[in-house]
Amino acid sequence: MSGFHYAEGELCAEGVPLSRVAREFGTPAYVYSRAAIEANFRAFDAALAPLPRLVCYAMKANPNLAVLSVLARLGCGFDIVSGGELARVLAAGGDPGKVVFSGVGKRADEMAAALRAGIRCFNVESEPELDRLAAVAAAAGARAPVSFRVNPDVDPRTHPYISTGLKENKFGVDFAAAPALYRRAASLPSIRVVGIDMHIGSQITELAPYREALVKLLALVDALAADGIRLEHVDVGGGLGIRYRDESPVPLPAYAAMLRELARDRPQTLVFEPGRRLVGDAGVLLARVEYLKRGEGRNFAIVDAAMNDLLRPALYDAWHPVDAVRPRESPVDTWQIVGPVCESADFLARDRDLALAPGDLLAIGAAGAYAMAMSSNYNARPRACEVLVDGERAHLVRRRERVEDLFAGESIAP
Numbered sequence: 001m002s003g004f005h006y007a008e009g010e011l012c013a014e015g016v017p018l019s020r021v022a023r024e025f026g027t028p029a030y031v032y033s034r035a036a037i038e039a040n041f042r043a044f045d046a047a048l049a050p051l052p053r054l055v056c057y058a059m060k061a062n063p064n065l066a067v068l069s070v071l072a073r074l075g076c077g078f079d080i081v082s083g084g085e086l087a088r089v090l091a092a093g094g095d096p097g098k099v100v101f102s103g104v105g106k107r108a109d110e111m112a113a114a115l116r117a118g119i120r121c122f123n124v125e126s127e128p129e130l131d132r133l134a135a136v137a138a139a140a141g142a143r144a145p146v147s148f149r150v151n152p153d154v155d156p157r158t159h160p161y162i163s164t165g166l167k168e169n170k171f172g173v174d175f176a177a178a179p180a181l182y183r184r185a186a187s188l189p190s191i192r193v194v195g196i197d198m199h200i201g202s203q204i205t206e207l208a209p210y211r212e213a214l215v216k217l218l219a220l221v222d223a224l225a226a227d228g229i230r231l232e233h234v235d236v237g238g239g240l241g242i243r244y245r246d247e248s249p250v251p252l253p254a255y256a257a258m259l260r261e262l263a264r265d266r267p268q269t270l271v272f273e274p275g276r277r278l279v280g281d282a283g284v285l286l287a288r289v290e291y292l293k294r295g296e297g298r299n300f301a302i303v304d305a306a307m308n309d310l311l312r313p314a315l316y317d318a319w320h321p322v323d324a325v326r327p328r329e330s331p332v333d334t335w336q337i338v339g340p341v342c343e344s345a346d347f348l349a350r351d352r353d354l355a356l357a358p359g360d361l362l363a364i365g366a367a368g369a370y371a372m373a374m375s376s377n378y379n380a381r382p383r384a385c386e387v388l389v390d391g392e393r394a395h396l397v398r399r400r401e402r403v404e405d406l407f408a409g410e411s412i413a414p
């Protein structure tokens, strides 16, 4: 876990002991390391040098304004999937000229807002979407910059819920249908064709699917050029995995070498949409043990965080590391780490060997991506606070929700 280490027997985020975060802000709390986010971005960007490139952080992974601002200040762009995400980028000081807009279901009002903001590109995923965008742009007297998300039909060999580049997925336009779509788009006065893109899945730990997909994509770029359609950028999407347990992530130098080899001597800028790789290991979910419940064959550690705070274990059977903030000497037991939500799927971790006592703090690791972002208020649980640690300082970057917040938008019908 970059940004997190033990000092004097206690887990710290940079220079801040996690017990201090718990004391100041309470639990459950998401804690992020600014240095880790910055190091991840710099490593990603530097590995790709000197390729002409634009890194657009897939902000769905973690859309907190403070996280966006840290990345925006490093020159990072953003991959968005909704008008809400666009508003967040603008609120965080991001450059709309470095925004690409992905997603299969863009609404007309979202398109109009993105056109007004002056985004770099719409990643269009179907012909009806192209028609709608052309109409919205025409009504606004604008020309919409367009890239088609092409489905290369490769198997990224990841969890089926996060695999997107296969024919049977809802994402992207069919490879075979793409040339005709490009010709149509090029003929529309309110559309400007600028690129092509793909995104084959998430938490990918092999290079081969990327290579296979990119070879196909670049062949299409060449075929389009022969047809007089010259693209300014090739967006290779995101999806690079991280280590949660024992995975071997694709090393950035190998990824970059593959790109340099395949994209050599091409005029196009390469666009990247990493999410997890930039923030996944830069956060932990800090939780406190409420009760220890010993049973026949199973011991439960009931903590104050739950599936509404971190859904990944329940939804994908995902494995996150769990560490005691202050490891004890006492004997170790095997624990099911569960929350207070009334669902058997409400587990954060299974079969973990830990020495625990009630009141102990636990850090659930690799929780910087798709963690707070996928939280909910299920069981009328206010969402956790978020804290960004920067050296010796801990900044509250989202206050804990209050119970009143939960029903502030509701009313009782007469």
Ligand code: LLP
Residues within 6 Å of the ligand: 058, 061, 079, 102, 103, 162, 199, 201, 202, 203, 204, 237, 238, 239, 240, 273, 274, 275, 276, 277, 312, 316, 369, 370
């Ligand atoms: N670009 C597009 C068009 C995407 O749909 C995604 C993720 C990304 C980029 C970024 O992918 P990344 O680099 O983070 O793998 N909730 C799941 C992950 C869902 C990913 C959705 N799309 C999880 O917790 O594993």
